Amino acid sequence: MNSRAARPGTPGTATPFVHDGIAYGCDYNPEQWGPEVWAEDVALMREAGVDLVAINIFGWSHLEPRPGEYDFDTLDTIIELLHVGGIRVNLGTGTSSPPPWLTTRHPEILPMTEDGTTRYPGGRQAWCPSSPVFREHALALVEKVAERYGDHPAIALWHVSNELGCHNALCYDEATAAAFRTWLLARYGTIDALNDAWGTSFWSQQYGDWAEVGTPKLTLSSRNPGQVLDFHRFSSDELLGYYRSELAVLRRHSSVPVTTNFMVTAHIRNLDYWRWAPEVDVVANDHYLDHRLGDPAMELAFAADLTRGLAGGKAWLLMEQSTGAVNWQPHNLAKAPGQLTRNSLTHVARGAEAVCFFQWRASPQGSEKFHSALVPHAGTDTELWREVVSLGHTLDRLDEIIGTTVLADAAIVFSWEAWWAGDGESRPSQSVRYLEQVHAAYSALHELGVTVDIVAPGADLGRYRLVVAPNLYLVSDAQAANITDYIAGGGHALITFFSGIVDEDDRVRLGGYPGAFREALGITVEEFSPLLPGHRVTLDSGATAGLWTERLRLAGADAVAGYLDGPLPGTPAITRNAHGAGTAWYVATALESGAYRDLMRTVAQGARVTAVGPEGDGSVEVVRRASADRSYLFVVNHGQDDLTIPANGHELVTGSAVTRTLRVPTGAVRVIREDTAA
Structure with a gap:
């Protein structure tokens, strides 16, 4: 192999991920191109300012073309070219998809879906997370890669697998069933405890032996919800266990920090990243705009804030996004001029200190050949390439923000377990979806110009002036007490x-809904009364709402608004209760967006929450990052009109002084180093 140099630290311990300024990078797949392109790639990367690239993400069939035969010549060459070019490497372990020889020899590693059918090679992630055969072969590859490159000076970061659980998180085969039983035994200890937890007295489901327990494949009726919930928990833990197994191999050979790319995005829900985040040396996320949503830009901001929450408020890495269209949505829309920059700097405003893309060159073949890239099919004489280069220069001008953190005094409680359970098969209304209700609460605050932290149900809430818990269907006693104690101590909650x-x-928590929060809210709900799709109700406040109503009676709370019509006219719909030293609000219906924003304004003002940005439709984002001695104001204008805001300081994107007011053109981003003496 080409030259190496020892890295600081020793195997078994990780050094922190440190980069000179904001990292700018991409996935690089040189195996899709001939050697004549590689030198040009490095030269173009330097022109664009790219300084961190992920390689060997799907490298298994190239590194091990036949069982036990390894060929590192090409990877050696690529790493050395990048290193000489001053470009740091985010080195993949290469295990994300098995080579054809492995699935041919061992078809038992292939995943099984909930209908009991097997999925075959030809795509990606064609492996079952519980397969001992897959793990044996994958870890053998990781060992070889770690031995060879563990102390190479080009390696800045280890990248375990790729988007773990994107396609194969839930596997239902017998190997998984055996692993599931082991997980359940560790969780419950006895079969009687399992029966109690799953409520198996219903429908004659009581188990007499662990061997009777399987994976929750599709049934003729609805499935046992406790079994399905635990299977989600197990599946997240099983893949986390796989991540740990690769991590252990890497630690034997390298002190380089290790991560894997999360998928905090609207259409992926199978991994509980609150459990995953402590296991990575730096949190990394992949995010793609989903044009199936009503407001993709709002969802981007939410995902960035949630990723920052996973990072504990510290810096995180945007490992993947797109320069333009993706290839996997029903309608893959290109980004408008300037949108690439706006999207990227929205992530930076909300805590990212790396901006990376999939991928470097647009592929001429394969399933992702119409996925955009930094170098498009049309080459470098394109508006896209010019914006890519411009973004690199802009990020260089923002390097001084490193070390600052995002300021927020409002929080939303988010739970993957509540998502899994609340969106189950047997529920009062299939039209009520957890993530949509979380997004609705976030959107109301977003449109008020309020920056939001996204936190786990058990997180320390003491620093927040307002905490919002939307649709938190499932909550443990300790998690519920965490929220109610926050209110009693003087907090404001909705x-x-x-x-x-x-x-x-x-x-179900008996005695009346909303169970765990009944006392703090000062109400009792006797019965749910969901609405049919398209049906609306009117409140005496003038607001309209849909989806849901409840037969609610006051038990100490004050009625703020009630229904004028619908199934429960005269019944309270919005309440407020003094609990201890704090205030607890309850909303018993799904307010339409304008009414939700109006209510949230009242609640936020009562909690003395500071809005950083202007109130509007969310087309203007304003976020402040600060440290003990400096602060920066990010202003992202997605709107159709120029914007003027009060500001004093120095604007970093254009290099201009700012006195009293700043004009932000439509489609532009401005970042002000604020004059704190002004």
Whole structure:
């Protein structure tokens, strides 16, 4: 292999991920191109300012073309070219998809879906997370890669597999069933405890032996919700266990920090990243605009804030995004001029200190050949390439923000377990979807110009002036107490319908809804009364709402608004209660967006929440990052009109002084180093 130099630190311990300024990077797949292109690639990367590239993400069939035969010549060459070019490497372990020889020899590693059918090679992630055969072969490859490159000076970061669980998180085969039983035994200890947790007295489901327990394949009726919930928990833990197994191999050979790319995005829900985040040396996320959503830009901001929450408020890495269209949505829309920059700097405003893309060159073949890239099919004489280069220069001008953190005094409680359980098969209304209700609460705050932290149910809430818990259907006793104690201690909280309903075993809390929060809210709900799709109700405040109503009676709370019509005229729909030294609001219906924003304004003002940006439709984003001695104001104008805001300081994107006011053109981003003496 080409030259190496020892890295600081020793195997078994990780050095922190440190980069000179904001990293600018991409996935690089040189195996899709001939050697004549590689030198040109490095030269173009330097022109664009790219200084961190992920390689060997799908390298298994190239590194091990036949069982036990390894060929590192090409990877050696690529790493050396990048190193000489001053470009740091985010080195993949190469295990994300098995080579054809492995699935041919061992078809038992292939994943099984919930209908009991097997999925075959030809795509990616054609492996079952519980397969011992897959793990044996994958870890053998990781060992070889780690031995060879563990102390190479070009390696800045290890990249375990790729988007773990994107396609194969839930596998239902017998190897998985055996692993599931082992996980359940560790969780419950006895079969009687399992029966109690799953409520198997219903429908004659009681188990007498662990061997009777399987994966929750499709049934003729709805499935046992406790079994399905635990299977989600197990599946997340099983893939996390796989990540740990690769991590252990890397630690034997290298002190370089290790991560894997999360998928905090609207259409992926199978991994509980609150459990994953402590296991990575730096949190990294892949995010793609989803044009199936009503407001993709708002969802981008939410995902960035949630990723920052996973990072504990510290810096995180945007490992993948697109320069333009993706290839996997029904309608793959190109980005408008300037949108690439706006999207990228929205992530930076909300905590990212690396901006990376999939991928470097647009592929001429394969499933992702119409996925955009930094170098498009049309080459470098394109508007896209010019914006790519411009973004690199802009990021260089923002390097001084490193070390600052995002300021927020409002938080939204988010739970993957509540998502899994609340969106289950047997529920009061299939039209109520957890993530949509979380997005609705976030959007109301977003449109008020309020920056939001996204936190776990058990997180320390003491620093927040306002905490919102939307649709928190499943919550443990300890998690519920965390929120109610926050209120009693002087906090302000807003809790919405279908919250606090069940405990961690998906067991209904008896005595009236909303169960865990009934006392703090000062109400009792006797019965859910969901609405049919398209039906609306009017409140005496003038607001309109849909999806849901409840037969609610006051038990100490004050009615703020009630229904004028619908199934429960005269019944309270919005309440407020003094609990201890704090205030607890409850919303028993799904307010339409304008009414939700109006209510949130009232709640936020009562909590003395500071809005950083102007109120509007969310087309203007304003976020402040600060440290002890400096602060920066990010202004992203997605709107159709120029914007003027009060500001004093120095604008980094254009290099201009700012006195009293700043003009932000439509489609532009401005970042002000604020004059704190002004």
